[in-house]
Amino acid sequence: MKLPTVNLCKVDRVLRGALSVFLIIYAIFWHKEIGDTLLLTLIWVFSILNLISFASGWCPVYHLANLSTYKNKE
Amino acid sequence: MGKSVEKINLDSDLRRHLLFGTIGLVVAVLIIFINVTHDIASDLGESIESEHIEVQVNEIAKVVSSLVSTGQLASGQNGKIPYEYFASHHYFLDEDIILLNVLIADQTFTITGGHHFKNFPEIVKAVSEKKSVNGFTKINDDRIFWQYKYNDGDGTELVFARKVHALDRAISYMATRLSISAFVTFWLAVWAALIISTFITQRFIKGNIRLNYLANHDSLTHLPNRTYLYEIVNNYFKKNKQYPITKKASMLFIDLNKFKLINDTLGHHSGDALLVAIAARLKKFVTKTDYAFRYGGDEFIIWSENTEQAAAEVLAAEVIEVCRKPLTIQGSKFEVSVSIGIACYPEDGDNFNDIFKRADVAMYHAKQMRLGYQSYQKNLDIRSSLMVNLSGQLNHALINKQFIVFYQPKVNIADGKIFGVEALIRWQHPIEGLLTPNFFISLIEQSDFVHAFTRYVFKQAIAQCKNWCDSGYELSVAVNISPYNLLDEGLVTYLEKELKQHQVPADLIEIELTESATMVDIEVTKKLFKQFRALGVKLSIDDFGTGMSSLSYIKELDVDFIKIDRSFIINIAESNEDEAIVMSILLLCQKLNRDVIIEGIETKEQRDKLLSLGCKYAQGYYFGKPMLSQELTLLLGKPS
Numbered sequence: 001m002k003l004p005t006v007n008l009c010k011v012d013r014v015l016r017g018a019l020s021v022f023l024i025i026y027a028i029f030w031h032k033e034i035g036d037t038l039l040l041t042l043i044w045v046f047s048i049l050n051l052i053s054f055a056s057g058w059c060p061v062y063h064l065a066n067l068s069t070y071k072n073k074e
Numbered sequence: 075m076g077k078s079v080e081k082i083n084l085d086s087d088l089r090r091h092l093l094f095g096t097i098g099l100v101v102a103v104l105i106i107f108i109n110v111t112h113d114i115a116s117d118l119g120e121s122i123e124s125e126h127i128e129v130q131v132n133e134i135a136k137v138v139s140s141l142v143s144t145g146q147l148a149s150g151q152n153g154k155i156p157y158e159y160f161a162s163h164h165y166f167l168d169e170d171i172i173l174l175n176v177l178i179a180d181q182t183f184t185i186t187g188g189h190h191f192k193n194f195p196e197i198v199k200a201v202s203e204k205k206s207v208n209g210f211t212k213i214n215d216d217r218i219f220w221q222y223k224y225n226d227g228d229g230t231e232l233v234f235a236r237k238v239h240a241l242d243r244a245i246s247y248m249a250t251r252l253s254i255s256a257f258v259t260f261w262l263a264v265w266a267a268l269i270i271s272t273f274i275t276q277r278f279i280k281g282n283i284r285l286n287y288l289a290n291h292d293s294l295t296h297l298p299n300r301t302y303l304y305e306i307v308n309n310y311f312k313k314n315k316q317y318p319i320t321k322k323a324s325m326l327f328i329d330l331n332k333f334k335l336i337n338d339t340l341g342h343h344s345g346d347a348l349l350v351a352i353a354a355r356l357k358k359f360v361t362k363t364d365y366a367f368r369y370g371g372d373e374f375i376i377w378s379e380n381t382e383q384a385a386a387e388v389l390a391a392e393v394i395e396v397c398r399k400p401l402t403i404q405g406s407k408f409e410v411s412v413s414i415g416i417a418c419y420p421e422d423g424d425n426f427n428d429i430f431k432r433a434d435v436a437m438y439h440a441k442q443m444r445l446g447y448q449s450y451q452k453n454l455d456i457r458s459s460l461m462v463n464l465s466g467q468l469n470h471a472l473i474n475k476q477f478i479v480f481y482q483p484k485v486n487i488a489d490g491k492i493f494g495v496e497a498l499i500r501w502q503h504p505i506e507g508l509l510t511p512n513f514f515i516s517l518i519e520q521s522d523f524v525h526a527f528t529r530y531v532f533k534q535a536i537a538q539c540k541n542w543c544d545s546g547y548e549l550s551v552a553v554n555i556s557p558y559n560l561l562d563e564g565l566v567t568y569l570e571k572e573l574k575q576h577q578v579p580a581d582l583i584e585i586e587l588t589e590s591a592t593m594v595d596i597e598v599t600k601k602l603f604k605q606f607r608a609l610g611v612k613l614s615i616d617d618f619g620t621g622m623s624s625l626s627y628i629k630e631l632d633v634d635f636i637k638i639d640r641s642f643i644i645n646i647a648e649s650n651e652d653e654a655i656v657m658s659i660l661l662l663c664q665k666l667n668r669d670v671i672i673e674g675i676e677t678k679e680q681r682d683k684l685l686s687l688g689c690k691y692a693q694g695y696y697f698g699k700p701m702l703s704q705e706l707t708l709l710l711g712k713p714s
Contacts, residue, residue: 036255039254042258066272
């Protein structure tokens with residue numbers, strides 16, 4: 001199987017990281033305000049996926065959609 | 075080569091449209107959803123609040139009724155009701171009540187006491203107008219619900235207002251959850267839109283590539299077509315203008331010789347198969363910088379980048395060589411000859427039209443002169459423009475009888491006696507002067523006048539033959555016909571009619587067909603020759619020995635004369651090879667019982683040599699140039 005290649009640029013990664021941290025904090029401390037289990041689950045999934053993208057620089061949706069914000073310096 | 079030069083711009087556009095379309099749709103749905111949910115929550119909150127307040131107002135109304143009935147509250151008292159009145163009736167007004175007015179017989183009583191009761195003119199105004207019996211209003215960021223109640227029993231009226239919380243709470247919950255839902259939905263929508271747009275775009279691109287291929291390629295040969303050619307060549311010029319590097323390029327305009335003939339006689343299937351086979355051969359020349367195109371009909375183009383004239387000529391020679399290799403189409407073997415015109419960038423032009431036109435002119439010259447290939451030269455243009463001019467005047471010339479028949483005598487070599495003539499056509503052009511057939515025969519063959527023209531020549535020749543007969547000279551007149559005339563089904567009937575009309579014996583008319591023409595389709599030629607034979611006219615094969623036909627044609631075709639081509643005669647006095655060929659043909663014809671006429675005798679040595687070889691009949695400048703009928707009549711009168 002082909003290893004996933006980086007498809008996110010720096011800005012994209014940082015934005016995703018910041019968003020995931022914000023959502024995780026929100027989900028932990030304000031979960032009562034959210035109130036709905038389904039919504040809470042979705043927020044957790046979204047946060048974790050974005051955190052993975054932040055760490056690896058690879059986004060599965062970009063991969064499926066054949067997109068990339070990563071600019072090769074060459 | 076399969077990829078088009080034209081970029082598929084629709085790709086990113088389509089994706090962007092799909093993406094924004096989907097996201098836009100989701101945003102619209104979310105707005106509707108939030109709006110409706112907000113309304114539902116508001117309606118629910120209002121309904122709960124109003125139910126709750128109605129109960130409260132009913133309770134207060136009861137207390138007020140009791141106060142009125144017991145006389146504790148009556149008209150004429152001052153307008154204040156102490157708060158304690160309600161407490162004494164076991165009804166405790168809560169903190170949220172901000173207005174409670176009681177009207178008894180036009181007198182208003184206001185509740186007083188330890189609460190924040192105030193007279194709010196907005197509420198009083200709304201009540202006085204009596205547009206409704208209750209409603210919401212906002213005072214200092216507080217949502218206020220007010221209610222008006224009229225008591226039938228004692229005629230008292232109540233105006234009541236209270237801060238409400240349930241509605242705000244409902245809206246607050248809804249706002250939080252809806253925002254999160256909207257965010258999640260939006261995020262899911264973006265994912266979905268990205269993936270769906272990719273799939274749709276990919277499908278679209280596939281279709282687009284196919285369409286692009288169809289638009290840029292010829293469906294028969296699968297070679298790129300003229301649209302593609304324009305793009306490639308124009309892009310090359312554009313690139314060269316941007317980066318002024320002195321690069322060279324050459325265009326080879328390739329045209330198949332006698333293709334129309336193959337198409338007309340063997341059918342379009344064979345013609346198409348031939349084009350496909352030639353295209354396959356041309357594809358072998360395709361490299362990163364060399365492109366092959368089918369321009370249309372039997373015209374192909376090779377565009378060779380970074381190639382100058384010398385290299386282009388080498389390439390042209392290779393193309394001719396490759397195309398010439400025998401081809402088998404539907405069981406028949408072909409040897410295809412091509413004519414190639416070469417025009418080079420930048421010396422012959424720096425735009426598509428110039429290069430193309432000049433390659434075409436050069437090709438035309440190569441074809442006319444049977445050169446194989448020809449590079450463009452400036453003097454070709456003059457000839458080419460003359461040809462274009464002439465081709466537009468054919469009909470006019472035919473109607474105005476500008477075509478004049480010249481006659482060249484055919485003689486007995488031994489005594490020089492004229493026994494017949496060959497009719498040769500000239501064009502007496504009002505501006506260009508007397509034009510030889512080189513200038514116009516191919517134009518006529520390519521035009522619609524080919525049949526009318528041949529009939530015209532026959533008519534002239536038969537009329538002249540009749541003249542000579544009347545003057546006592548029985549001369550056979552030979553007329554050359556084009557291979558295209560083999561397709562004229564009415565020619566035999568026409569000839570018969572003319573002969574009858576002029577009362578000329580059929581055996582005085584001779585039809586000459588060049589050997590290369592007879593090879594087109596032997597069956598067609600045989601059939602027509604039979605009809606001519608039945609009519610009684612004489613037949614001969616012209617230019618024998620130069621074409622590509624085999625000896626079997628002499629066997630197959632029942633002709634009276636074989637005319638040996640002049641190329642064997644030029645050096646006959648010195649060349650042993652030519653002598654051997656002529657002797658062999660003579661022997662062959664003797665065995666086959668055909669008469670031989672030698673063409674192109676110009677010197678006495680040639681005449682003597684041929685006489686010594688046993689030739690009987692000849693034709694050439696030595697005996698007489700082509701001349702007008704009057705001159706020939708004079709010549710006939712002289713002793714030979």
